Each structure stands twice: as structure tokens, then as C-alpha cells.
Amino acid sequence: MQKTHTSQKEVIKSEKILTGDRATGxxxxxxxxxxxxQRVKLQHQYTQTILVADMQGLTDNGHNPQKVSSNILNVVADYLAVGIDPLKTTICLQSKIPALAELTMYYANLVSIARLQRNPTxxxxxxxxxxxxxxxxxFLTYPISQAADITGFNATLIxxxxxxxxxxxxxxxxVRRLNHIAQADVLIECKPLLSKVSRLPSVDGKNKMSKSLGNTIMLGSNEKEISKAVKSMxxxxxxxxxxxxxxxxxxxxxxxxxxxxxxxxYIKDLKAHYKAGGLGDGTTKKILESCLQDVLKPIRERRSLYMNDKAQLIKILKQGxxxxxxxxxxxxxxVKSAFGLNLF
Amino acid sequence: MQKTHTSQKEVIKSEKILTGDRATGxxxxxxxxxxxxQRVKLQHQYTQTILVADMQGLTDNGHNPQKVSSNILNVVADYLAVGIDPLKTTICLQSKIPALAELTMYYANLVSIARLQRNPTxxxxxxxxxxxxxxxxxFLTYPISQAADITGFNATLIxxxxxxxxxxxxxxxxVRRLNHIAQADVLIECKPLLSKVSRLPSVDGKNKMSKSLGNTIMLGSNEKEISKAVKSMxxxxxxxxxxxxxxxxxxxxxxxxxxxxxxxxYIKDLKAHYKAGGLGDGTTKKILESCLQDVLKPIRERRSLYMNDKAQLIKILKQGxxxxxxxxxxxxxxVKSAFGLNLF
Known part of the structure; x- marks a missing residue:
């Protein structure tokens, strides 16, 4: 009984968080x-949904769909491996939620092509x-689909x-246009949760991280791959x-x-030493490699367990x-009622 | 038993017809x-679906949705009044078919914005x-939604x-792009059934027919309205x-x-008389009015019966x-399988 009580307390939270990833790798x-x-922490403080955005992944991979389809379970395994808990976080698959496609169609009537073309992102x-x-x-219209994702899950904090x-x-x-049409607060505006974490550079320090460029370390990278990546840093x-x-x-x-x-x-002292001279890149790289091996070993092992039990991954995704x-x-x-489409 | 047999024979036809109307009046x-x-005739020769396109109606009425919502049952009543038989023709409502919205989302990845902007229609x-x-x-993307309608119902003849x-x-x-991705004939190409019927001009002979311009005769127009329209012709x-x-x-x-x-x-003789002189517009208009009153009286009466039984209209639309x-x-x-999205 005590346990149930605690778990209910954890789930009742005022803000709803939505994040997601295009399932392209x-x-x-x-x-x-x-x-x-951050998501691992957020799941303890908020109601959190994570969307595996396979349909959004197709918006620039229509002619290469296996790039998306082959990565859906990879992404779910990555989530679980880093500690996303499906009992605390709802993990769902975009293509299994038809209401999102329907919302996108309705919202597309409230956004002009010119407005989409001006979207800086x-x-x-x-x-x-x-x-x-x-x-x-x-692709041009995917911000409309994102609006469907956010509003469809009543997400307030992104x-x-x-x-x-x-x-x-x-x-x-x-949201404001729809509410204006409905003359009621049908949808809720969302707020950003601005991340303070700086972006991690790629291994080569130049290009965007990309698996195909080989300038990144995957969560499932093995010891050799990690070692090689650090050496080339x-x-x-x-x-x-x-x-x-x-x-x-x-x-x-x-x-x-x-x-x-x-x-x-320790890192502060290391930096001082490096700046002053007398500390070689071979040594700093060894320290980093050892650190990354420690971080990634349990993640890789959990990931591998999940990837060996795809039925379990599918079950989690299905329930979510x-x-x-x-x-x-x-x-x-x-939303349909706001447009008067509630005949039956 | 004989009856059932006949009705089965009527339904088994190789081509599938799709037509529809934006429910905007x-x-x-x-x-x-x-x-x-033409549709009344076609329903005896083909498997026919008629789509009440409420979602398409919204593509240029997003800010005035009651123009669509208030006309859905009007359009269905019009169909039944002219002789569309819901036992022979499937009458359905676009917003009640989520699969169409989903298909639209998938197809949107196979069509460029530039291609849509070049579409002459x-x-x-x-x-x-x-x-x-x-x-x-x-609105710009509604041809994609139409492609979803046509392919979604396996329509071959439009x-x-x-x-x-x-x-x-x-x-x-x-269709060709999707089949190319699937490396299989997943979807069927459609063919036009070009109509030989010339377009009926508006009452004023100039503008496009439009209820708001008052230059048209509605299927539900009463005797007075018909008379007034013919007099102003x-x-x-x-x-x-x-x-x-x-x-x-x-x-x-x-x-x-x-x-x-x-x-x-009779009309041939009337034309000869009019061309030669000696036949006034008052006379030709009287002949036309009498003819139109005869055509429209039974339609109007059936229409009125249906509009007084909205539950029946909704039932037909729901079943379809x-x-x-x-x-x-x-x-x-x-289509989802063609994109590899058939995990569960």
C-alpha cells in the first residue's frame, strides 16, 4: 500500500514534459x-512523454525509409539503457498515434505556407x-506536426x-488561433525549458556529430570504438x-x-597543468578514455540486454x-468540436 | 434469396468510382x-463511394468552420434526394476516416512544395x-489529401x-513513387472518367454559380425561389x-x-421559332419554369423529408x-509496410 501511495505522488505533477527523437539512428x-x-532527472519531477518520431524522421527520408524503420528499437533501447524508466516516462511511437496525423491536418488550415517558409529553424x-x-x-510542414505532438499530449514544458x-x-x-476560433481555451500554450547544458562537440571538433562521418561515440559503442574515437580526438x-x-x-x-x-x-588541476605545459595529449586522452569506458560500459550492457529482447521493447512502445x-x-x-465537426 | 443474389451481382464490379463534394454549401x-x-447512373454499374469532404472544405475555411460543419447534412440530404442510394453507394465523411489523414502524412514526404506550386488546378x-x-x-497541400482519398478507397475511375x-x-x-519505394504494386493508379456534360451556366450567365451571389437554383429551392431565378435569367x-x-x-x-x-x-422547334423572331422571353421562361418546377418538386420534397430525419442521415453517414x-x-x-513501419 505504501508503495502505491508513493508512486501516485510521483505521477501527479502539474507540468507535462514532451521530448522526442527522430528515429534516424x-x-x-x-x-x-x-x-x-536531463530526461532521466525530469521523469522524477514531471509527467513525461517521449515520442519516437518515426513519421517526422520520414519527412526527409521518404525515399530511404529503412533509415527510420531500422532505428526505432535502437532508440528505445538507448532510452532504457540510460535510465529512462517506462513506469515513469511514457515512451510512444508517432506512427501508432493516428490522432496526431488528424490534428496535423486540422492545424494545417491555420498556418500559411509563407509563415512556414519564414520559420528560422x-x-x-x-x-x-x-x-x-x-x-x-x-518537411516544410513538420512544425505543424510538432504542434500536433505538443498539443496532442497536453505538453506544457518543452x-x-x-x-x-x-x-x-x-x-x-x-494554439491561439484555434482558441480564437473556438472562443475558448481548448489548447494550452507551451513554455520552453531552456537547457543550460552546452552542446557536446564532435570528436573531430569541426563537423556536426554524425554516425556516418564517424566523428561521434554511440551509446552502444564497444571498448575498441571508444578507444579509437578518443585517440582521434x-x-x-x-x-x-x-x-x-x-x-x-x-x-x-x-x-x-x-x-x-x-x-x-581533479579536472581543474589537470587543465592548469596542460596550460602551463608538461602534460601530453596522450595522457589526457588516457584519462578521458578510462572515464568514458566507465560511463558507457553499464549503458552498453543494458542496451545489449534490451536489444536481445525486442519483444519487450515493442511491448513498452505499444503500451506507451x-x-x-x-x-x-x-x-x-x-479540436474537432472547435471546428464544429462533432456530428457523431 | 433471389433478391440477395441480384444485389450481390450488382455490387461485384471491377472498377471503383470515387467522387465527392466539399461540404461548403x-x-x-x-x-x-x-x-x-451521372453518379445516380454510375451506382448501378460500379462500386461507388462518395466522400463528403469536410476536412478539404476547411482548407480555405479554417477561420469560418461553420460554413463546413453546417452543410454536412445538407449535402447528404441532397445526395439522397436526387436518388443516390446508400445501399448501392457508400456515402462517407472525411473527418471520420483517420486513415486518410495518416496516408496524407506519408504521401507528403513524396511530393515537393515546388511540385504543388506548379499544379495548374x-x-x-x-x-x-x-x-x-x-x-x-x-490548401496548397490538398492534392496530397485527395491522393489519400483516391488511393485509400482503392478508387480506379474518377x-x-x-x-x-x-x-x-x-x-x-x-502512387508510382510509393510503389517504387515498396518495389511492389502497393497502390493502384487511377484513370479519369471524363464527363461529356457541359457545365451549366449560372442564372446571370456571367459569374460562377454561387449561393451567396444568388445566381443559382439550389436543389432545395422552393417554388417562389425557382420562379424568381428563372425570371431573372x-x-x-x-x-x-x-x-x-x-x-x-x-x-x-x-x-x-x-x-x-x-x-x-419540342425544344428544337422552340429554338427555331426564337431565332426567327416572334417568341418572347416571357414565354420561354414560362416553359422553363414549369419544367424546372417539375424536376425539382420531388427532389425538394424528398430533401425535406431527409432533413426532418437527421438521425437517419447521420446513421447513413456513420455506416458509410x-x-x-x-x-x-x-x-x-x-503503405506503412512499404515504409517499413510494421513493427506492431
Missing amino acids: PLHLGHFVGSLQ VKNEIASKSFGQSIPAG PVGEDQLPMLEQTNEI YTDPMHLNINDPGQIDGNVVFTYLDAFHEDDT SEKSQEEANQVLQK | PLHLGHFVGSLQ VKNEIASKSFGQSIPAG PVGEDQLPMLEQTNEI YTDPMHLNINDPGQIDGNVVFTYLDAFHEDDT SEKSQEEANQVLQK
Whole structure:
């Protein structure tokens, strides 16, 4: 009885958190530092839903859908491996929640093409991709689908980086338009939960982290891969001899040590030594490698257990999706009523 | 037993017909001549579905949704009044078929924004509306939603006018792309059933038929309204005196007589008389009015009976929508499998 009571207390929280990932690849240390660690904490404080966004993943992979379909369970295994608890966090699959597609269709009538083309986040993403003149309709309009995700789950607090703020503004515009049509507060505006965590650079210190560029460490990377990645890590190119004074800024090894090493004082001393000269990159890399091996070993082992029990992953995803569909259906009924579509 | 057998024989047909109407107003004589009469015939030869397109109606009425919601049952009553038989034709409501929204989302990844902007039908429609720079996303992308309707119901034969051919081409492009991704014939291309019926002009002979312009005769118009409309009908502006020779081309009264009067020989003689001079517009209008009153009286009466039994209309729409959702769901499962999304 006592246990039930505690668990109820944990679940009753006023703000609802929504995060998610496009299922286009297994997750890496960038996801871990930038978001997953935070989500593990958030699940104790808030009602949290995590959406595996397979449909959004298709918006720029329509002609290469296996990039999405083959990664759905990878992403779920990554969640569980880092400590997302399906009893505390609802993990659901976008394509199993038809109400989200329906909401997207209704919201698409409240957003102009010109407004979507002005969205700075989408503009930047389009610029970074090689669509040419062939931007898929699904890609330009994905902020509408995101608005459906956020409002469909009644999410009020969205952990984002600064660059994602225009997406939330787009969502709130839709919320206000719909509420204006309904002359009632049918939908709730969302607020950003701005993350203070800085972005983890890629191993090469230059390009965006990408599995295909080989400049990242995946949550499932084995010991050898981790070792290889750390050895190839970008440091200070001017630090040619051990006795030379070394640069900390832009030195990926130290950025990773800041992010992963538990002993801040030790790292502070290490930095001072490196700056003064006399500390080689081989040594700092050994310290980092040992640290990363420690962090990743239990994650990799849990991940492997989950990947060997796909039926379990599917069960978690199925239950989460059913729960989420129920919730999104209630929102959908309200939105349809706002449009007068409640004949039967 | 004999009866059941006959009815089965009627239902088993190789081509499937899909038509539909945006539920933005009750239907008028233009719909009757241009499409409804044909549908009444088609239901005996083919498996036919008629879609009440409430969601498409919202694509340019997002801020005035009651224009759509208040007309759904009007349109269904119009269908039944002209002789669409719900035992022969499946009548369904777009917003009650979530699989259509889902298909639309998947197809949106296979169509570029540039391609939609080049669609001549949509281009013309955009030019004729006052969107300015604010074309709703739902409106620009509605050809994708139409592709979902057509493919979702496995429709193979679409009765259209020449101006709608680009919409079918758009659908077939999506079909080919999806089949290419699936490396299988998942979806079927559709063919147009080009209508030979000429378009009925509006009463004023100039503008597009529109209830708000008052230049049309609705299927539910009462005797007085019909009489008033015929009296105001555009004839030959140069036919000032009865004895003057009159012009048949562009004379709306004669176009309507051609469309509705059953006795072709009589109308041929009437035209000769009018051309030669000696036949006044008052007389031709009386003949037309009598003819239209005869055509519309039984339609109006049946329409009124149906509108007084909304529960019956809803029941028909509900049954048709459930049947259609079942069919569209099967197509959706195939499309999701083509994208590899068939985990559970």
C-alpha cells in the first residue's frame, strides 16, 4: 500500500514534459549530454512523454525509409539503457498515434505556407540539407506536426535549445488561433525549458556529430570504438611538444572531461597543468578514455540486454502508444468540436 | 434469396468510382447536371463511394468552420434526394476516416512544395481566391489529401472535368513513387472518367454559380425561389421586341431547357421559332419554369423529408464512414509496410 501511495505522488505533477527523437539512428554521447541525462532527472519531477518520431524522421527520408524503420528499437533501447524508466516516462511511437496525423491536418488550415517558409529553424535545416528545389511538403510542414505532438499530449514544458524556440512559437500561434476560433481555451500554450547544458562537440571538433562521418561515440559503442574515437580526438593543434603550453578552449578532450568526469577539482588541476605545459595529449586522452569506458560500459550492457529482447521493447512502445493515443484522441475531439465537426 | 443474389451481382464490379463534394454549401442545379445525375447512373454499374469532404472544405475555411460543419447534412440530404442510394453507394465523411489523414502524412514526404506550386488546378484556385501571401498550408497541400482519398478507397475511375486532370496526375505520381519505394504494386493508379456534360451556366450567365451571389437554383429551392431565378435569367440582351430574331448561344434559358426539358424535338422547334423572331422571353421562361418546377418538386420534397430525419442521415453517414475506414485502414497498413513501419 505504501508503495502505491508513493508512486501516485510521483505521477501527479502539474507540468507535462514532451521530448522526442527522430528515429534516424541510434543515439550518441551528444544526445546523452544534451538531452537524455536531463530526461532521466525530469521523469522524477514531471509527467513525461517521449515520442519516437518515426513519421517526422520520414519527412526527409521518404525515399530511404529503412533509415527510420531500422532505428526505432535502437532508440528505445538507448532510452532504457540510460535510465529512462517506462513506469515513469511514457515512451510512444508517432506512427501508432493516428490522432496526431488528424490534428496535423486540422492545424494545417491555420498556418500559411509563407509563415512556414519564414520559420528560422526550418530555414536553417533546409539550408543544411541538399533538397535543392525539392523540399518535401512533409518537411516544410513538420512544425505543424510538432504542434500536433505538443498539443496532442497536453505538453506544457518543452526542453529545447535556443535554436528550437521558433518551433514553440509556431505551436503557440496555432494554439491561439484555434482558441480564437473556438472562443475558448481548448489548447494550452507551451513554455520552453531552456537547457543550460552546452552542446557536446564532435570528436573531430569541426563537423556536426554524425554516425556516418564517424566523428561521434554511440551509446552502444564497444571498448575498441571508444578507444579509437578518443585517440582521434581533436585537441590543440599548436601543442606539438609535451612541454609546450596547451590550449583548453576548443580542445575536445577537455570539453568531454568537463562533461563526463566526476571530479571537478581533479579536472581543474589537470587543465592548469596542460596550460602551463608538461602534460601530453596522450595522457589526457588516457584519462578521458578510462572515464568514458566507465560511463558507457553499464549503458552498453543494458542496451545489449534490451536489444536481445525486442519483444519487450515493442511491448513498452505499444503500451506507451496506446496510452498516448487515448490522450491525443481527447484533444482531437476538442479540436474537432472547435471546428464544429462533432456530428457523431 | 433471389433478391440477395441480384444485389450481390450488382455490387461485384471491377472498377471503383470515387467522387465527392466539399461540404461548403447545399448543392445546386450545377452539381445536379455536372455530376449528381451521372453518379445516380454510375451506382448501378460500379462500386461507388462518395466522400463528403469536410476536412478539404476547411482548407480555405479554417477561420469560418461553420460554413463546413453546417452543410454536412445538407449535402447528404441532397445526395439522397436526387436518388443516390446508400445501399448501392457508400456515402462517407472525411473527418471520420483517420486513415486518410495518416496516408496524407506519408504521401507528403513524396511530393515537393515546388511540385504543388506548379499544379495548374491549385494555381488557378489560388488565383481566384483572396489568400494574398497567406495560402494556408492545408490548401496548397490538398492534392496530397485527395491522393489519400483516391488511393485509400482503392478508387480506379474518377469522374472529373478536364480541369481536374492535374489532380489525378498528382495522385498517380504519388502512387508510382510509393510503389517504387515498396518495389511492389502497393497502390493502384487511377484513370479519369471524363464527363461529356457541359457545365451549366449560372442564372446571370456571367459569374460562377454561387449561393451567396444568388445566381443559382439550389436543389432545395422552393417554388417562389425557382420562379424568381428563372425570371431573372440572362437571355439575349439584343432581343428587345418579341418580333426581333433572338440569339440561342449564351441564352441561359435555352441552355437550361437543353439540360432539363425531356422533349428534344419540342425544344428544337422552340429554338427555331426564337431565332426567327416572334417568341418572347416571357414565354420561354414560362416553359422553363414549369419544367424546372417539375424536376425539382420531388427532389425538394424528398430533401425535406431527409432533413426532418437527421438521425437517419447521420446513421447513413456513420455506416458509410465505418465501411470506408475499414477499407482505408487496409491500404494504410500496406503503405506503412512499404515504409517499413510494421513493427506492431
